[in-house]
Each structure stands twice: as structure tokens, then as C-alpha cells.
Amino acid sequence: MDPSSSVWQPYTLGKLPLPHRLAMAPMTRNRANADGTPGVHATQYYAQRASLGLVITEGVQPSEDGQGYLNTPGIHTPEQIAGWKPIAEAVHDNGGYLFLQLMHAGRISHPDNTPHHRPPVAPSAISAEQDMITPTGPQKTPVPRELSTAEIRTVIDEFRRAAAGAIAAGADGVEIHAANGYLLHQFLSPNANERTDAYGGSVENRARFVIEVAQAIAQEIGGDRTGIRISPAFPLGGLDEGDTEAVRAQYRYLVEQLADLGLVYLHVHHLGDDDLLRSLRQTWPTAVLVVRYGREREQIAADIDAGLADIAPLGRFALANPDIVQRLRTGAALNEVDPSTLYGGGTSGYTDYPTLSPA
Template sequence: MSTIWKPVVVGDINLQHRLALAPMTRSRAQFDGTPGTYSAEYYAQRASMGLLISEGAQPSEDGQGYLFSPGIYTEEHIAGWKQVADRVHEAGGYLFIQLMHAGRMSHPDNTPHHRQPVAPSAIAPKTQMYTATGLQDVPVPRELSLEEIQETISDCRRAAAAAIQAGADGVEIHGANGYLVHQFISENANVRTDSYGGSIENRARFALEVATAVAEEIGASRTGIRLSPGVPIGDLIEGTDGPKVYEYLVSKLAELNLAYLHILHGGDEERLKAIRSAWPTVLIVNRPGRPLEELDRDLKDNLADIVSVGTWALANPDLVDRLKSGAPLNEADPTTFYGGDSHGYTDYPTLK
């Protein structure tokens, strides 16, 4: 795995290797969205991963989808994330806070205001969501007005500024995994007939405007974006022109000179090659299900500059040391992935 240990520059950050911590929802924030008691320890334990991309943090009350997910839009949130950023920096790592507006992937019982979720169009996903009273159907969302779309973009701009105020090194815009940005891209979640729906350019517009606003606010070198082309999460169907939407979107995002593009790879190798050819800065690839011995395959094939790691890093705070020494890895406990206390969060053993 010698390719992994070569340095790389991401924006203004000099990294010593080509691994990154993938964003993973852990549902351990306080009810008001302030990062939880153990969050600073959790991220600091994994500082050797170099670039740490946090779990998704909602940029507004309307952006929350899940119980106990963190926010980044109040003074309390900023103070909580500052503790995280300080601990990560003390341990030698860098922190990008992921901005995640859940859109229609939400339930009124999970939000502070208990309002109907918002989305590009009033179409419910055919799925359920955990709430305090158990699994419930995700309700029909309310369609955002043109004015509300602009307010949502402004919310993302303010949240990015709040992340930097908290001491984060940058932010990642969550444009993947079935959440709001992805919903605008997808044909079956976006049936608008105005400037944000229909054509390829219109369905990509929201993503581009959010990325532009965030880059203007905190600098392109501090801004990344995550996309999941062709991945049908959240009951989304991108449509027959989905590849063309991403071809257009990536080409326009490239003009912003962002710090990185983070791809959740769904298995379409030709599409990944096309994205690689079109992207001018750092490309991070997350390839779920790959064998450990192939961790550096995309680096060797020049399909990625960095590979992001989720579950292995969750269960192994010292994953870098284990990979370098060939030591066995801890097994992750899926029953503790979401919610709870320090168990399954900060108590995984290290080699030491």
C-alpha cells in the first residue's frame, strides 16, 4: 500500500498520506444539535486519518432529518464544534464539517419545530425513518418556493461561516445520498417547472448555487462537495439523462476551483473515469464494500487522489498505525452505529 503514504495537498492543507475519514452519521448530538459530550474525543482519536470529514450537520432547523444529528447554525453549535476542532488540531488532524440539508428525508417528530419537511417538490420517498416512537413513514414534504430556495442557499452560506468560526478547516457540501441537493438533481423527486426543474441545467442549478455561495463566503480552498452519481439512495431516480446532469454539474463545479470533489462510487467505472478526467483539483473516492487489500486500488489506477474510509476507521481509531504495521483490525459493532453513549463510539481499543 505504498501509494497511500505519499503526501498530498488539499486546498491550503498539507496531508501526510492519502486516507481521509469519511462522513458518518452517529446520532450522538444533544437534542438542540450541539455536538455531544464525547464528540471531541471521538474525532480527536481519529486525527491520524489526516483529513476528517465530519458527520452531516444541518445548516438550519429545516435541514434536520434525524434525531440527535448536529447543527452548525447557532452560537451553541459553534461552541460545541470549536471543542471538536481544537481537539482535532491538538492531535495533528484537520476538520471539514459536512453541511447536510436532509430535505424530504426527514420527519416532523425529529426536528425542533415539528414542521413538514421541505423539498424540491411535494413528493414523499417510499421509505421509513426512525423517530423517538419508532419507525414511521416519511411524510409528503412541502415544495420550496423560489424565495425559500434562496433562503436555503443563504442558510448554507451562514452555516459555512459558522463552521470556520468554530475553527474548522473547511466544509463539505453534502450533495449525495438522497438529501436535498441530490433531490434537486433527481427526476422523480424534482418535477418543478421553473428555473430549478426540468432541464439538465435547471436540475443542477441548486447544487451550483450552494457551492458558489459557500466558496464565496469561506474561500474555494476551504470548500469541498460530495456527490453520489447513479446511487439510488433515498428512493431517488436520477433519470435517463442522469449521466449528462453530472457531466454538466462537474464541469461547472470545476470552474469554482474547489478544494476537492468527493465521490461515493456506485460501481460505474466509466463514469468515475469521466469525472476524474474532468476534475482539476483533488478527487476523493469512497468505494463501499471494497476488500482491505484493494484499499489503494483507485490511487494506483489514478482514479483518485485520496480514498475515504468509513467503517474501518469507526472501529479502529488507530487505523493508520494498523495499516502500516499489518496489525489486525477491530470488528465494527453495527448495533452501536447510531445513538447511545460512549459505547461503540469512543471505546474501540487501539494497539497501545
């Protein structure tokens, strides 16, 4: 990559001086322990990628109800908080900053995958009809239990306490996961949210839960430590947010409201509506991160150059190349991802991808 590329310009994210415009995107790896503590190799995995500057972790559940998949980590018990401390220290020691992505899976879950084996929770009792890997093999996600208004307030408090736990573990901030078909995204989507109370029905009501979660976390740890991820029109987890104009109306309203909270960044998992992305960029007062599926190496700086983004998070490039920053700077060839090792397992496909020089 050209040494004069916009990617190599330093950037200050809130109070964090980043050396460039790259970051590590959040990626589920399913290698946590059964009790939700990070797996034994997680410290090495994240430390290897600290040169990306901003390291956003895999989704971390804020409660037992928040777990969707097998072997995902949490941040709601003292043991889990303690388990993240050496990871934060290792990322810092290697020159990076750590944000934990707070992810409540909502209806994208199965009772067999959670510690309590209760039905999953969601805005409405509508199954996602998705295949879910469980200890006994693939099963369909069941019909979830609709959260009561009082329970919604409890979930908001779980997010708040999880954010406090992340800071107690030494993380530099958190990313609220309001994307990719999970609980907050489910509240935004009309085909998953058929509520008739203050949390459903209108654009404003469907956005209310996401806004209240963001408010609670920003009040707890500070807006300068709080980012949020959205994925307008992404049909993951069985969601259908309507036609283009419906999606634009929902997300323009949501982002306008979030913009008043002083959050440190907006992370857009972008499907391709550049007109919407451009309007969100104009509305948002701080950093915008944009990640796109299928982006090629030579396209990494494109959204920054177009004024649509400030930071370009890397997913599979970062997963398969612990030294991706060095490789991009020098023009070196990139390792390819091994799809068979993406989820679960040990060091293979996790911490053993080759680097240009010995660690």
C-alpha cells in the same frame, strides 16, 4: 500495507499538507444533544481519528429545516458553533484537519424529529416513502412541502451562513453534501424534482441549486475551504436518476460547472460506473476523493493507483479502528464494526474501540 504504497505519499489539499492519502469519511452517529450541539463524547471521538489527516464529520444541518434524523448536530446557532470549537482544537492538537459536512436532509425527515415540527421541505411535494425512526418509533416520511423560489434563495443563504459558522468554530473547511438522497441530491433527481421553474426540468436546471449553493459557500469562505460530495445513480432515499446515459449527462454537466468554482475537492461516493468516474476525474482540476461500499483492506489504494482518486476516505474501517493508520502501516488485524452501536447511545461502539497501544 506495503510501505511503498501510494497511500503513504504526502498530499497537499489546497493549503493543507496531508501526511498520506487517507481520510475519515463522513458517518452519521446520532449522538448529538437535543439542541443540536455535539454530544459530550464527540471531541474524543474525532480526536482519536485525527491521524487520518483529513477528518470529515458526520452530516451537520445548516438550519432547523435541514434536520432529518434524531440527535444530529447543527451549525446554525451560537451554541452549536461553540460546541464544535473544542472538537476542531482537539483534531488540530492531534495533527489532523477538520471539515464539517453540511447536510440538509430535505424530504428524508419527519416533523417529530425537528425542533419546530413542521413538514420537511423538498424540490417537489413527493414523499420519499422511507422508514424514519422517530421518538415514538418508526414512521413513514411524509409528503414534503415544495420550496418556493424565494425559499430556495433562503436555503442557499442558510448554507452560506453555516459554512461561515464552521470556520468560526475553527474548522478548516466544509463539505457540501449533494449525495445519498438528501436535499441537493433530490434536486438532481427527476423522480424527486418535478419543478417547472428554473430549478427543474432540464439537466441544467436540476443542477442549478447545487451550483448556487457551492458558489455561495465558496464566495463566503473560499473555494480552498470548500469540498463537495456527490453519489451518481445512488438509489438512496427513494431516488431514481434514470438510466446510465441520463446519469452521465447530469453529472458531467454538474461537475463541469463546479470545476470552475475553485473548490478544493470532489468527493465521489461511487456505485460502479468507472467510465463516468474517469470522465469526472479528467474534468476536475483539484483533488478527487473516492469511497466505495464494500471495499476491502487490500483495495484501499486501488483508485489512487488507477489514477481515479487522490485520496481514499475510510468509513467503517475508521469507525472501528481509531488507530487505523497505524494498523495499516504495520499490517495489524482490524477491529470489526459492532452494528448495534452505529447509531445513538453513549461511548459503546463510539469511543471505546480498542487500539494497539494505550492512548
